[in-house]
Amino acid sequence: xxxxxxxxxxxxxxxxxxxxxxxxxxxxxxxxxxxxxxxxxxxxxxxxxxxxxxxxxxxxxxxxxxxxxxxxxxxxxxxxxxxxxxxxxxxxxxxxxxxxxxxxxxxxxxxxxxxxxxxxxxxxxxxxxxxxxxxxxxxxxxxxxxxxxxxxxxxxxxxxxxxxxxxxxxxxxxxxxxxxxxxxxxxxxxxxxxxxxxxxxxxxxxxxxxxxxxxxxxxxxxxxxxxxxxxxxxxxxxxxxxxxxxxxxxxxxxxxxxxxxxxxxxxxxxx
Numbered sequence: 001x002x003x004x005x006x007x008x009x010x011x012x013x014x015x016x017x018x019x020x021x022x023x024x025x026x027x028x029x030x031x032x033x034x035x036x037x038x039x040x041x042x043x044x045x046x047x048x049x050x051x052x053x054x055x056x057x058x059x060x061x062x063x064x065x066x067x068x069x070x071x072x073x074x075x076x077x078x079x080x081x082x083x084x085x086x087x088x089x090x091x092x093x094x095x096x097x098x099x100x101x102x103x104x105x106x107x108x109x110x111x112x113x114x115x116x117x118x119x120x121x122x123x124x125x126x127x128x129x130x131x132x133x134x135x136x137x138x139x140x141x142x143x144x145x146x147x148x149x150x151x152x153x154x155x156x157x158x159x160x161x162x163x164x165x166x167x168x169x170x171x172x173x174x175x176x177x178x179x180x181x182x183x184x185x186x187x188x189x190x191x192x193x194x195x196x197x198x199x200x201x202x203x204x205x206x207x208x209x210x211x212x213x214x215x216x217x218x219x220x221x222x223x224x225x226x227x228x229x230x231x232x233x234x235x236x237x238x239x240x241x242x243x244x245x246x247x248x249x250x251x252x253x254x255x256x257x258x259x260x261x262x263x264x265x266x267x268x269x270x271x
Contacts, residue, residue, distance in 0.1 A: 021243060028236035047237040054234065060222040064203055067134070067218065071141035072199040078142070079149025079198075080191055084183075086150065087157040101147045109144075113211035116140045120212060132214030140212040141205065145198035152194030156187040193253055200249045204242070 031044030051057060086097050104112060120136045160183070168178035184191075206220035213221060219242065226235055 024236050025240045025243070028233070028240045030233070030236075047233045051234045051237045051241075056217075057219075057222060057234070057238065060217045060219045063134070063137075063216060064219040067137050067141055068199050068202040070138055071145055071202045072195055074138075075142045075145035075198045076149050076191060076195040079146050079194055080153050080187070082146070083150045083153035083157060083187075083190075087154060101150050104144055105147050109205075109207040110211075112144060113140075113208040116143065116208065117211040132212055133216045136212045136214065137209060137216060137218070140208050141202045144205070144208060145201055148197050148201060149191075149194035152197060153187055153190040156190035160186045189256060193256060196249050196253050200246055204246055 027040075028047055029043050029045065030039075030041055031046060032039060032041035082101075086094055086101070089097065116136075116139075117132070120132055120139070124131055164182050164186070165178055168182045169175065173181060204220070205218075206224065209218050210221055210224070217225070219238065223235055223238060226232055
């Protein structure tokens, strides 16, 4: 009886969380002239067709993907180097650096967005250059993605045998070759996880992008601008596409984590 009650409770929690998203997905296929969210007019892909015929939406999609790819790649490279540096520190400096690293994640996004906007505006006034735009978006997204990459790579560095790097050098590898031949393959799962997480966070961000975008529009900002007028049914289709992309990336992350845990357990059993 207790087990059945627990299952029912869990089902109700998930229903409460995902019912609005399911309604949105269903009505993105609604075949009505006005895209009514109260009357079902039959199954159709008309709103997806209109979505991909909209030049402004496609431009916002291009900006979003470009920012997400570049910021994910740069933050992954910088985060990996930072994680290696933090891992090599002594205990007290390492704890201080970890606290500094964790702060952007617990800091409210609106505070981060406003502070970055003020920083970029001040930098433009002092050093010249263009106002807020793609450059400020790149910098802002790299900034808030970095801590997540660091936290993804650090556990892999701690799991690795610290003597492997020195052993590779004793066997004739240069420090650079030892890193790429020994260290990098060991921490690669953490790097890939951090890359996917950074991409997911960047493509889905609204608050920080809103304050640092200037006249440049990303998909979340474009959706917000659409809701300030008449809510178009294209929003349902666009939101469904975004939800599907993020869901696929999260599934990939979970599958990789499951495989890594299974591999670690097999190695421990073998040892």
